[in-house]
Amino acid sequence: MSELFDVTIIGGGPAGLYSTFYSGLRNMKTKLIESQAQLGGKVLLYPEKMIWDAGGQPPILAHKFAEQLINQAKTFHPTILTNTKVDFIEKDSNNVFVITTNDGSKHYSKSIIMANGGGIINPQKLEIEGAEKYEMTNLHYTVQSLKPFHNKRVLVSGGGNGAIDWAVELLDIAEEIIVAYRKDQLSAHEAQVVRLQESKKVTFLLNTTIERLIANKEKTKVKQVVLKKHDTDQTLLHGIDHIIVSHGYNRDASLEFANNSALKLKDNYYYEGTATGKTSQEGIFAAGDILSYEGKVNLLVGAFQDAVNAVNSAKTYIEPTADKIGMVSSHNEKFQEKNRQLIKQMLVQ
Structure with missing residues (x-):
């Protein structure tokens, strides 16, 4: 078997990028697979638009916001693949997910977070x-x-x-x-x-x-x-x-699952799930636009909460004794050294 990951995140938009960051925060070995050449998802469709509604973030151009999300996602050095489309997902006899991509490669993961939003988006x-x-x-x-x-x-x-x-x-x-x-x-x-x-x-x-x-x-x-x-x-x-x-977008969501991993869909597209990111299939979680549940916030800010919940659910799925939620960043030991470096930089300035 090739390298085994704790979690593989499918989709490199805001939900996928924040899932990548947060899974690293939770000490998970992480892989991100994105079908497009660039990370950033739908945010990059409007690079010159101002984003006003991200909490604690002053108004910012979309392309700059995407750049910050990407940099944040790379904090804990995940494996990132772009220009790589997931075609098929199945489970093997060891309860490991086998992900087949368009180049014929196979990727192995203990859990999956679907963050593929609107699929591969092309304007009408x-x-x-x-x-x-x-x-x-x-x-x-x-x-x-x-x-x-x-x-x-x-x-x-x-x-x-x-x-x-x-x-x-x-x-x-x-x-x-x-x-x-x-x-x-x-x-x-x-x-x-x-x-x-x-x-x-x-x-x-x-x-x-x-x-x-x-x-x-x-x-x-x-x-x-x-x-x-x-x-x-x-x-x-x-x-x-x-x-x-601006007539909307065509979505290519031609990803397939093995028969024993078929997820329940809403409106023939969105994955039916829960606010904690769980789908109808054990070990497969979801975040962002692709996930549907009661009380869903269909805004950019909602993607971040979805990401946190999906990662926490994936963490306890592969490690049942793990804490249900991650420690807040101000007390998290993974940031202690980084914080010291940032403070030194600020003092020099």
Whole structure:
């Protein structure tokens, strides 16, 4: 058998990263497997967005927050694999989980924490002929930087939280913002919608979809957009500099379990479990968006509590006599030397 780990965490988003940190805190030999090339999960879909709702953390750009999560996850030197997709999980005769990845490798673990969130996430593309030609110029499904939108006319297609959050981020940057949404009412958080409604630079076009893209002379960028208002059958033509399409994401969650390890699902996707991170299968725990239970907090901050609970449950699963919870960091012996080093650094400064 290859190297055996106490816990293998599947998914490198916030829940998986904090699970990795906390399992190290609990003296567990830890492996993290992430399918994407980068760690950070959905946070990296919005690198230029400000995160306000992490406890005790001042407002911070998403990419910086992800960087801090990654650094924290590496505190206790876990084994981390990226660009590695888990295809199959089963148990062998020794009650050890055998995890098979897309390259044919097998990984062995006493317990598993599923933190694969929305699975492998790909944005839903604009279903208009030739739209893909403009993805390298001014048609965007994610926004890596807000600089290109300075003093520009921007069309945001979508009315959910993702679309409206982007529109709010652009309020002090873009010259004009058009929000086009296929339904008759925006579905985003009310406070964000109100912020847009209070701005004179925002135009709302409800019951409206993009019908056609008109290129510039060089055929390199979208110059105008033909919109269709479905409630009046009216066709509108708008000149734009950029389009942000936020129509949600397609999820690839093609991970399979052996028949004796099939987990109970809610809505054919989420793992049914408990607030302590337990699933319907012994030894398999879950944290973050993938886990469903009564009282679930579907926010970024909820992922951290899920992670702690899942790790504590995994710890007592493989070591029944272990403490049910980890010692707080201010008294934990694993931090004593690190604290001394940090204090020395502060005194030098």
